[in-house]
Amino acid sequence: MAYYAGRGNAFWRTLHAVGLTPRQFAPEEFRDLIRYGLGLTDLVKTLAGNDRKLSAADFDLVGLRKKILEYQPRTLAFTSKRAAQAFLRRKVNYGLQADEAVEATGVFVLPSPAGTARRYWDERLWRDLAHIRSSNSLDPRAS
Helix, strand or coil: CCCCCCCCCCHHHHHHHCCCCCCCCCHHHHHHHHHHCCCCCCCCCCCCCCHHHCCHHHCCHHHHHHHHHHHCCCEEEECCHHHHHHHHCCCCCCEEEEEEEECCEEEEECCCCCHHHHHHCCHHHHHHHHHHHHHCCCCCCCC
16 A cells, blocks of 8 residues: 555645655655655554544554664654644644754644545645755754
């Protein structure tokens, strides 16, 4: 199964539109993102779909933390506010979580690219993430 393959999902188009990838990838090409310093994983490995269907027990918080410690990404970006809240164990706003890090990994919360979450959509937040990545900074205001 490929990530963000649902009809109407803006993930792949947005990665390219904000400059995180040199072209628009197809969902089946998700493994190729590693060439561009991007990796994908799930906090919930056993279910897919709307966040409302998930219970707290569905989130593999320990597994994600282990992956972060193993791969040491500069930034961890959540495409689900609910997943970010489960992982951080607090309410969050979209954008950089200035007071949060897992070791040296900064945390960023993006609006879901799913078609069903369109009312929360804001591509500017995705552009902020791309800017952070390109500037090697965890401050979206850095130039």
